[in-house]
Amino acid sequence: xxxxxxxxxxxxxxxxxxxxxxxxxxxxxxxxxxxxxxxxxxxxxxxxxxxxxxxxxxxxxxxxxxxxxxxxxxxxxxxxxxxxxxxxxxxxxxxxxxxxxxxxxxxxxxxxxxxxxxxxxxxxxxxxxxxxxxxxxxxxxxxxxxxxxxxxxxxxxxxxxxxxxxxxxxxxxxxxxxxxxxxxxxxxxxxxxxxxxxxxxxxxxxxxxxxxxxxxxxxxxxxxxxxxxxxxxxxxxxxxxxxxxxxxxxxxxxxxxxxxxxxxxxxxxxxxxxxxxxxxxxxxxxxxxxxxxxxxxxxxxxxxxxxxxxxxxxx
Amino acid sequence: xxxxxxxxxxxxxxxxxxxxxxxxxxxxxxxxxxxxxxxxxxxxxxxxxxxxxxxxxxxxxxxxxxxxxxxxxxxxxxxxxxxxxxxxxxxxxxxxxxxxxxxxxxxxxxxxxxxxxxxxxxxxxxxxxxxxxxxxxxxxxxxxxxxxxxxxxxxxxxxxxxxxxxxxxxxxxxxxxxxxxxxxxxxxxxxxxxxxxxxxxxxxxxxxxxxxxxxxxxxxxxxxxxxxxxxxxxxxxxxxxxxxxxxxxxxxxxxxxxxxxxxxxxxxxxxxxxxxxxxxxxxxxxxxxxxxxxxxxxxxxxxxxxxxxxxxxxxxxxxxxxxxxxxxxxxxxxxxxxxxxxxxxxxxxxxxxxxxxxxxxxxxxxxxxxxxxxxxxxxxxxxxxxxxxxxxxxxxxxxxxxxxxxxxxx
Numbered sequence: 001x002x003x004x005x006x007x008x009x010x011x012x013x014x015x016x017x018x019x020x021x022x023x024x025x026x027x028x029x030x031x032x033x034x035x036x037x038x039x040x041x042x043x044x045x046x047x048x049x050x051x052x053x054x055x056x057x058x059x060x061x062x063x064x065x066x067x068x069x070x071x072x073x074x075x076x077x078x079x080x081x082x083x084x085x086x087x088x089x090x091x092x093x094x095x096x097x098x099x100x101x102x103x104x105x106x107x108x109x110x111x112x113x114x115x116x117x118x119x120x121x122x123x124x125x126x127x128x129x130x131x132x133x134x135x136x137x138x139x140x141x142x143x144x145x146x147x148x149x150x151x152x153x154x155x156x157x158x159x160x161x162x163x164x165x166x167x168x169x170x171x172x173x174x175x176x177x178x179x180x181x182x183x184x185x186x187x188x189x190x191x192x193x194x195x196x197x198x199x200x201x202x203x204x205x206x207x208x209x210x211x212x213x214x215x216x217x218x219x220x221x222x223x224x225x226x227x228x229x230x231x232x233x234x235x236x237x238x239x240x241x242x243x244x245x246x247x248x249x250x251x252x253x254x255x256x257x258x259x260x261x262x263x264x265x266x267x268x269x270x271x272x273x274x275x276x277x278x279x280x281x282x283x284x285x286x287x288x289x290x291x292x293x294x295x296x297x298x299x300x301x302x303x304x305x306x307x308x309x310x311x312x313x314x315x
Numbered sequence: 316x317x318x319x320x321x322x323x324x325x326x327x328x329x330x331x332x333x334x335x336x337x338x339x340x341x342x343x344x345x346x347x348x349x350x351x352x353x354x355x356x357x358x359x360x361x362x363x364x365x366x367x368x369x370x371x372x373x374x375x376x377x378x379x380x381x382x383x384x385x386x387x388x389x390x391x392x393x394x395x396x397x398x399x400x401x402x403x404x405x406x407x408x409x410x411x412x413x414x415x416x417x418x419x420x421x422x423x424x425x426x427x428x429x430x431x432x433x434x435x436x437x438x439x440x441x442x443x444x445x446x447x448x449x450x451x452x453x454x455x456x457x458x459x460x461x462x463x464x465x466x467x468x469x470x471x472x473x474x475x476x477x478x479x480x481x482x483x484x485x486x487x488x489x490x491x492x493x494x495x496x497x498x499x500x501x502x503x504x505x506x507x508x509x510x511x512x513x514x515x516x517x518x519x520x521x522x523x524x525x526x527x528x529x530x531x532x533x534x535x536x537x538x539x540x541x542x543x544x545x546x547x548x549x550x551x552x553x554x555x556x557x558x559x560x561x562x563x564x565x566x567x568x569x570x571x572x573x574x575x576x577x578x579x580x581x582x583x584x585x586x587x588x589x590x591x592x593x594x595x596x597x598x599x600x601x602x603x604x605x606x607x608x609x610x611x612x613x614x615x616x617x618x619x620x621x622x623x624x625x626x627x628x629x630x631x632x633x634x635x636x637x638x639x640x641x642x643x644x645x646x647x648x649x650x651x652x653x654x655x656x657x658x659x660x661x662x663x664x665x666x667x668x669x670x671x672x673x674x675x676x677x678x679x680x681x682x683x684x685x686x687x688x689x690x691x692x693x694x695x696x697x698x699x700x701x702x703x704x705x706x707x708x709x710x711x712x713x714x715x716x717x718x719x720x721x722x723x724x725x
Contacts, residue, residue, distance in 0.1 A: 004539035007564075011531050115349035115387075116357050117552065117579075129565060136538055137565035212528040213552060217350050221526065256532040257539075259518075287536075288492060291523050 003134035008253045014142055016249025017149030021204035022222070023229040023241045024156060025197025031236025032173050032193055034091055035083060038098040041223035042105035043198040047071050047205025048214045049109055052120040060123040068202040075198025079191045102219065110216035117215040145207050152200065153242065160238065169193060173236070228298045234311020243309055248294050255290035339382045340375075340645055342367070342441075343402030343410045345395055345422070348387035351525030352414050352551045354578035359413060359443075359628070360385050361619050366632040376636045377645060390414060390525055390551075392421035399425055403438060408647050411441040411631070413463070414551065415524075416495035419445025420454060427456045430725075437647040441635070443628050446573075447494045448502075451673040455720035458647075460654055460674045462627040462634075466495060466548065466573075468716050469596045470502040472680045472709045473546070473571055476594075478510040483569070485517045487542035489533060491553055492521035499548035499573070517542050525551055530560035537566060544569040555579030558593070562586035570594065575685065576703065577624060581696035584685050591686035591704065598678050599626030599663030600703045601694035608663045612694060622696055626662045630676070634659050634669070648725070665711060673720035680714045682707040 026040045050070050054063035078101065086093040121127075122141045129137035160166035172179045172189050180186045212218070229248055233240030262282045301308060344363055347356035360383070367381040375381055384407060386398035395418045399410060412422055419442055426440045442450070442461040446469065451461055464472075477483055488503055490496030500519055507514050517540040520533060527533075534557075537545060545568050549557055554574050561568075562583055570593040575584065584593045599605075601612045601622060608626070615623045623629070638653035639645050655671040667678035683703040688695060695702040 001539065004535055007535040007538075008532060011529075011535065015529070110349065116353040129563075132565070135565070136535065137563065139563045142563075213351075213556065215350075215353070218528075221528065253532045256522075257536050288521055291526065 003136065004257055006133060007136055007138075008257045009250065010138060010142075012250035012253035013246065014146050014149075014249070015253060016246035017146055017153075018204055018208055019225065019229050019249055020242050020245035021149050021152060022201050023226050023233070023245055024153075024238060025200040026226055027230045027233065027236055027238065027241045028169075028173075029194055029197045030230065032169075033083070033087075033094075033190055035094045035098065036227075037197075038095065038223070039078070039101040039105060040098075040197070040201055041219040041226055042102045043071050043075060043201040044205040044208075044222065045109060045216070045219040046074065046105060047202030048120070048209035048218060049113055049118070049205075050202065051206030051209050052113075052118050052214055055120070055123075060125075064203075064206055067206045068199040071202025071205070072195040072199030076191050076195035078198075079194035083194070084187065084190075102223070106216055106219060113216065115216050117213050118209075120209045120214040122210045141211060145211060148203070148207055152203070156200075156238070225294055228294045231298055231308055232301050234308030237308070237310040240308055240310030248297070251293055251297070252290055255293045256287050258286040261285045339380045340409065341382050341384050341402075341405070341407045343386055343399070343405075343407035344383050345386045345388050345398050345402065345410055345412045345418075346414050347390040347551075348385060350389050351553070352390040354555070355551045355624070356387075356390075356414055358578055358621055358624055361621060362615075362623065362625050362628050363411065363632070365615060365619050366628060370632060370636060376639045377643070379645065381632075388412075388418060390418060392418050395421055396425050403429070403436075408437070408645075409439050409441060409635070409650075411443060413442065413444025413625075415493075416445040416447030416450065416498075417493045417524075419450055420447060420494065423450055423454065423456050423459045426458045430458050437651075439647045439651055441631055443625060443631050445495070447498055449494070449498075451675040452719045455673050455718070455722055457674070457722050457724055458651065460651075460669065460676070462631045462676045464596075464598060464678070464680055464714065465675060465716070466498045467502050468677075468680065468714055469573055470499065470506055471716065472682065472707075472714060473594075473596055474503070474506040474510050475709070476682050476707050477507075477544075477571065483511070483514060483544050485515050485540070485542045485544070487518040487520070487537050487540055487545045487568075488516065489518070489520040489522065489537070489545060489547050489549070489557070491524040491549055493524050496521060496524070496548055499546070503546050522553075525553055527553065527556065530557045531564060533557070534560045534564045534566055537561075537568070538564065542568055544571060546571045548573045550574040550577055552579065555583055558583035558587060562588075568592075572596075576600070576622070576696065579697075581685065581699050581701065585697075585699040585701050589686075590701075591684040593685045594682055594706065595685070595703070597626070597681055597683065598630075598661065600681055600683050600705075601696075602683075602688070602692040602703055603663045603681065603705065604691070605662075605664040609693070611662060616694075622694070627676075627678075629662045630659065630667065630678070633662075667711060670715075670718075672722065673718040674722075675718065677711050677715050679711055680709040681705060682709075 022044055026037055029037050047067050050067035051063050054066050082097055083094055086097050126141040126144050128140050130140035130143045131138055168184055172186055176186050229244045230241055233244030261284055344360055346359055347353050363383045367383045370381050386402055388395040388398050422440055426438050430437045440459045444463045446463050446466040448465045448467045451465060488500050490499050572595050575593050575595045612623050638650050642649035642653040654669050657669045659667050661667045661678050665679040667676055669676045684706050685703055686701050688702045692702055
């Protein structure tokens with residue numbers, strides 16, 4: 001049992017940190033520009049595919065640096081030439097733009113790389129078990145993913161809280177007009193933030209690609225859960241997104257590990273009643289409903305505390 | 316005038332299309348070509364295209380060329396029906412599908428209804444891999460023919476083999492959460508209880524179909540259960556990623572699988588280092604020892620650059636030809652009648668039978684294990700250096716099961 005708890009915690013934290021890499025960009029972009037970027041998970045997918053392609057050409061380590069830069073550049077271009085123009089037409093236009101973009105990116109990716117999963121392998125340097133705990137190996141690559149995610153979190157926190165750049169970004173979040181009057185180019189701040197947010201998603205893609213599956217539906221598979229994370233954490237709150245990512249990561253992993261069902265809690269139904277819809281519900285285990293647990297959390301949070309864990313704004 | 320020209324330019328190619336359809340026999344291949352099932356769907360498509368080329372090279376069927384028309388169903392039953400209608404509109408009278416019994420059941424129902432409503436335009440459904448037993452039992456249809464052994468036949472063979480291995484004490488079941496996965500788990504429970512009452516089922520997992528990208532939480536659970544053997548009907552990325560996660564975690568158990576040989580499976584098994592501890596059930600395999608099947612495998616690999624996962628697809632296309640020639644027609648109604656009770660020499664040797672009662676094809680079944688190759692086993696998989704090795708063979712009479720099918724005949 002202890003073994004299961006330790007391993008599940010490790011797996012859950014890892015998945016949570018990956019979610020955080022993605023949601024951090026999404027939540028900052030949202031609080032700054034009020035844009036719920038539907039294409040954010042697509043940038044994650046682009047990161048994975050660029051990572052795969054660059055790994056083939058120049059090796060994994062250069063790809064780890066280049067692919068996020070490339071995705072960031074695309075993100076900046078989207079902000080500069082897309083979102084900035086639609087901004088004057090209101091949020092609905094912006095939302096629709098990112099919505100369309102998500103589909104366009106998916107189609108383009110499947111046109112170039114096909115619809116089947118790519119053979120994106122863990123680099124040989126990291127392809128060994130890092131340590132063995134209760135006779136279960138923990139792959140070095142997963143440890144590497146964890147290290148990258150934690151590093152990014154720390155760097156992001158320091159930049160936002162301790163530097164002048166962070167000060168301007170935070171100010172632009174709440175008082176964009178005042179920041180503009182003080183002589184800062186708010187438009188450029190937005191563009192850079194969008195670029196950095198996309199680059200972070202791209203980085204998540206590069207490191208998640210070999211561990212998970214790199215294929216053209218990976219954005220659609222991860223997209224919805226990102227919204228759960230940022231709503232749960234509180235729209236626009238970085239610490240909120242961090243906690244929410246970890247919670248969702250752990251909840252999903254532990255839910256899989258649990259076998260409990262209504263039948264095991266209250267005893268089986270009277271067999272004389274015969275099979276019915278109720279017997280299905282009665283016997284379903286927590287593990288089976290694991291994939292929907294995060295969405296259940298989303299609904300609960302919206303009912304009980306609409307601003308989320310650490311959110312401040314009501315919108 | 317311009318509108319008229321436009322209309323003509325649009326319609327003319329369609330007419331040409333219709334004229335062409337008269338000559339070629341179109342087989343609609345409705346399977347996943349995107350998403351989690353795409354890796355096996357693409358492999359299947361290449362297999363059928365190879366088989367069509369082979370038939371056409373030998374003069375086609377009754378002098379008519381065979382064409383495989385692919386339709387992507389995304390492993391989704393609703394999408395499959397849309398694609399099936401599209402296929403029929405494009406002149407397809409024969410549909411073949413395999414991946415996902417959820418899709419298979421929907422197609423079987425669709426074809427049955429379509430044929431009732433459109434007499435004279437019947438469509439046949441050739442099933443090469445959807446193995447939910449209900450498709451040839453309570454939900455059987457005259458218009459459906461299945462070349463793969465149904466799940467209960469496979470589980471019967473598997474448990475017959477497992478019952479003689481005393482080291483199996485704790486078994487873990489992990490399956491996909493839909494009709495097929497549920498039938499695997501219930502058959503396994505029932506048959507293990509009957510044949511080896513001392514075996515303990517230490518886990519019984521159902522997970523979402525083709526949606527999991529990281530199986531490590533499940534592997535941790537298997538490990539914690541203390542299981543020595545795992546039974547799984549997983550296919551597509553669900554078996555490849557399951558084995559990959561097991562390799563990463565260093566899980567050492569025996570794997571009794573239906574489809575470990577699919578795309579990505581062999582690579583993951585090699586990574587686990589489990590030499591001859593992963594078993595699969597097939598109607599034929601590369602190192603079966605049958606000389607003509609092995610020659611066939613060699614030619615197939617040289618051209619398609621893929622292992623022949625589906626010897627049953629070879630049987631299906633060859634029997635289609637045989638039935639059409641027997642009926643001297645490619646009319647689906649006559650082909651269906653000719654297929655009933657058709658006896659046929661299968662690719663890997665031995666006689667198979669398309670039983671009239673339920674349209675299930677019965678054939679020899681092989682259990683093979685994956686590991687280091689012996690001298691007389693030339694074929695490895697996915698360049699791992701390891702390959703499939705014969706463990707046990709079940710002949711056709713022993714691989715037959717009874718049916719509850721009450722078929723409505725036209």
